[in-house]
Amino acid sequence: MEAQTLYEKLWSSHVVHQEADGTALIYIDRHLVHEVTSPQAFEGLKLAGRKPWRISSIVATADHNTPTDHWDLGIQDPVSRQQVETLDSNMREVGSLAYFPFKDLRQGIIHVIGPENGTTLPGMTVVCGDSHTSTHGAFACLAHGIGTSEVEHVMATQCLLQKRSKTMLVRVDGVPGRGVTAKDIVLAIIGRIGTAGGTGYAIEFGGSAIRALSMEGRMTICNMALEAGARAGLVAVDETTIAYLEGKPFAPRDAAWDQAVAYWRTLTSDEGAVFDKVVELDAATIEPQVTWGTSPEMVTTIGGHVPDPAKVDDPTRREGMERALKYMGLVPNTPISEIAVDQVFIGSCTNSRIEDLREAAAVAKGRTKAGNVRRVLVVPGSGLVKRQAEAEGLHEVFLAAGFEWREPGCSMCLAMNADRLEPGERCASTSNRNFEGRQGAGGRTHLVSPAMAAAAAVTGHFADVRELN
Amino acid sequence: MKPFTVLEALVAPLDRANVDTDAIIPKQFLKSIKRSGFGPNLFDEWRYLDVGQPGQDSTNRPKNPDFVLNQPRYQGAQVLLARDNFGCGSSREHAPWAMEDYGFRVIIGPSFADIFFNNCFKNGLLPIQLPAAEVDELFRQCEATEGYQLKVDLAAQTVVRPDGKVIPFEVDPFRKECLFNGWDDIGLTLRHADKIRAFEEQRRLQHPYYFS
Ligand code: SF4
Numbered sequence: 037m038e039a040q041t042l043y044e045k046l047w048s049s050h051v052v053h054q055e056a057d058g059t060a061l062i063y064i065d066r067h068l069v070h071e072v073t074s075p076q077a078f079e080g081l082k083l084a085g086r087k088p089w090r091i092s093s094i095v096a097t098a099d100h101n102t103p104t105d106h107w108d109l110g111i112q113d114p115v116s117r118q119q120v121e122t123l124d125s126n127m128r129e130v131g132s133l134a135y136f137p138f139k140d141l142r143q144g145i146i147h148v149i150g151p152e153n154g155t156t157l158p159g160m161t162v163v164c165g166d167s168h169t170s171t172h173g174a175f176a177c178l179a180h181g182i183g184t185s186e187v188e189h190v191m192a193t194q195c196l197l198q199k200r201s202k203t204m205l206v207r208v209d210g211v212p213g214r215g216v217t218a219k220d221i222v223l224a225i226i227g228r229i230g231t232a233g234g235t236g237y238a239i240e241f242g243g244s245a246i247r248a249l250s251m252e253g254r255m256t257i258c259n260m261a262l263e264a265g266a267r268a269g270l271v272a273v274d275e276t277t278i279a280y281l282e283g284k285p286f287a288p289r290d291a292a293w294d295q296a297v298a299y300w301r302t303l304t305s306d307e308g309a310v311f312d313k314v315v316e317l318d319a320a321t322i323e324p325q326v327t328w329g330t331s332p333e334m335v336t337t338i339g340g341h342v343p344d345p346a347k348v349d350d351p352t353r354r355e356g357m358e359r360a361l362k363y364m365g366l367v368p369n370t371p372i373s374e375i376a377v378d379q380v381f382i383g384s385c386t387n388s389r390i391e392d393l394r395e396a397a398a399v400a401k402g403r404t405k406a407g408n409v410r411r412v413l414v415v416p417g418s419g420l421v422k423r424q425a426e427a428e429g430l431h432e433v434f435l436a437a438g439f440e441w442r443e444p445g446c447s448m449c450l451a452m453n454a455d456r457l458e459p460g461e462r463c464a465s466t467s468n469r470n471f472e473g474r475q476g477a478g479g480r481t482h483l484v485s486p487a488m489a490a491a492a493a494v495t496g497h498f499a500d501v502r503e504l505n
Numbered sequence: 506m507k508p509f510t511v512l513e514a515l516v517a518p519l520d521r522a523n524v525d526t527d528a529i530i531p532k533q534f535l536k537s538i539k540r541s542g543f544g545p546n547l548f549d550e551w552r553y554l555d556v557g558q559p560g561q562d563s564t565n566r567p568k569n570p571d572f573v574l575n576q577p578r579y580q581g582a583q584v585l586l587a588r589d590n591f592g593c594g595s596s597r598e599h600a601p602w603a604m605e606d607y608g609f610r611v612i613i614g615p616s617f618a619d620i621f622f623n624n625c626f627k628n629g630l631l632p633i634q635l636p637a638a639e640v641d642e643l644f645r646q647c648e649a650t651e652g653y654q655l656k657v658d659l660a661a662q663t664v665v666r667p668d669g670k671v672i673p674f675e676v677d678p679f680r681k682e683c684l685f686n687g688w689d690d691i692g693l694t695l696r697h698a699d700k701i702r703a704f705e706e707q708r709r710l711q712h713p714y715y716f717s
Binding site for chain 2: 053065076080083084089090092115118122157159160185193296
């Protein structure tokens with residue numbers, strides 16, 4: 037048999053039916069549901085008199101709208117509350133494999149709770165009405181973000197209409213330097229290929245630097261594959277994957293576990309498999325990254341400067357830079373390390389797992405928030421992450437440093453709840469999008485790793501974490 | 506989606522060109538968690554004298570007596586006569602949702618905005634494009650005749666006037682089939698339900714651990 041890429045294996049094992057034009061019906065194993073993109077889908081099903089095809093595929097939680105403090109007061113904003121309550125009643129009516137409602141111990145960001153509960157398993161197709169579903173590709177899953185009408189389509193048919201993607205291998209070899217994390221690696225990749233570089237591709241991340249990452253780090257990388265334009269990111273199964281899943285609540289056990297593991301070990305790209313495109317990076321040359329603009333590809337290193345549009349020949353690019361710098365309130369050629377921040381956000385489905393919090397705490401330990409920083413939010417990705425962090429005493433480190441220790445949720449990643457930037461405020465954020473207004477109207481977002489966010493919090497400006505340790 | 510076969514129904518004339526989707530359903534109603542219930546807010550700014558809010562009961566709001574859909578003779582209309590470029594502006598699917606929820610099934614006009622035209626078919630609405638002269642004549646007859654009805658036959662692709670004149674129209678064969686059978690994307694996929702079931706059974710045998 038011809039050597040296959042991991043993507044080809046996952047694709048071909050899920051095709052139910054294929055039209056002459058290549059459009060295929062893909063079977064969906066796992067359907068993740070949250071409160072924002074599901075109400076119209078549930079209603080559409082009901083209006084059409086249809087039943088969900090397989091409720092045991094559904095895993096749901098409320099995350100986008102939930103507050104991160106004063107849970108005793110419930111959800112204050114009536115529109116947010118209605119969305120969350122609508123999910124509650126839909127889940128009551130329809131049923132699911134697992135539902136982690138607001139205030140549940142295991143509630144959290146959908147892309148954090150799926151893996152940590154073992155409901156995301158290698159070899160699955162995973163969909164969610166949320167673009168960062170690519171996160172789950174870290175488990176060698178074919179994971180797609182979908183729209184509301186597709187949410188309804190998957191509920192009703194257990195299938196998604198898809199066309200096959202091209203394949204790209206991003207190989208990162210070598211050993212990254214001290215202070216360089218998965219977030220820095222993926223920002224460097226996006227800086228290299230651009231936010232449209234992955235359009236039309238499923239990106240498999242490979243190479244020794246990726247293999248050396250924990251599952252948390254691999255999820256950070258796949259989470260942002262989407263920001264490189266790809267619909268899906270992938271990492272092959274190895275011992276790290278299998279060790280992570282063993283004993284997770286919804287992972288198979290005993291004989292089923294052995295059977296599953298035997299299959300999962302085949303979920304790698306075969307020796308000699310051909311990709312449509314290959315991109316190579318040397319991890320040793322990657323430095324801590326900071327974005328300066330309003331797109332994740334507008335990124336540089338902590339030792340770098342705000343770029344100068346005057347030096348750019350291409351008029352479209354130059355105008356884009358000028359617009360971004362104006363929005364960001366930045367002057368060309370300013371050293372990145374001289375940019376002061378007003379707020380710091382450590383959280384989101386990119387960087388709110390236990391390892392991220394450990395990295396941030398290692399920097400915060402024995403230090404305190406700088407005077408010019410108005411607020412530092414630490415928002416764990418789930419109730420389980422929160423509990424683990426508290427067991428390790430990380431919350432005490434954060435609190436001693438003057439950071440706020442919050443309840444889990446999406447929080448200031450998209451500012452749908454009360455956590456947001458004021459107009460003109462500048463934020464060092466561990467999230468994935470620095471678009472205009474993303475963290476609040478007029479807010480200015482710089483994407484960084486958790487360690488770099490903590491460094492900005494304690495120094496009051498972007499700082500090289502390698503000089504702090 | 507409701508299948509569309511033959512409709513014989515009351516006609517209402519909306520004599521304005523370039524009716525945009527913001528006029529069809531104003532933006533404040535997009536916050537809703539529903540895709541039904543937009544009917545009372547169809548053409549909200551034209552139908553009512555006050556400014557509508559989402560979630561508000563519209564029954565007792567002051568109505569604009571001059572707006573055509575508020576006239577008693579057009580109550581219960583299921584066919585809308587429109588002018589050029591109906592449905593232009595934002596791509597919101599709420600516009601056909603509102604048209605459908607209000608009770609319209611057919612819109613006849615000389616031209617439609619592209620996205621709105623597509624969205625209609627996905628939501629059980631039939632937009633019919635006719636030559637401007639034919640549309641003019643329909644407007645004249647409709648305004649002159651109380652209780653004016655048209656018969657729309659999708660299979661035959663005809664609009665039949667009360668005076669017996671038969672006006673043929675064009676419709677894309679694939680869309681026609683979907684609308685005639687009431688198939689949406691889901692309906693189409695469900696034609697393969699046996700295949701999906703067979704695939705699922707096979708997968709359950711091979712990989713039982715994905716199904717617990
Ligand atoms: S944390 Fe942010 S990116 Fe992730 S699911 Fe929530 S809103 Fe989306």
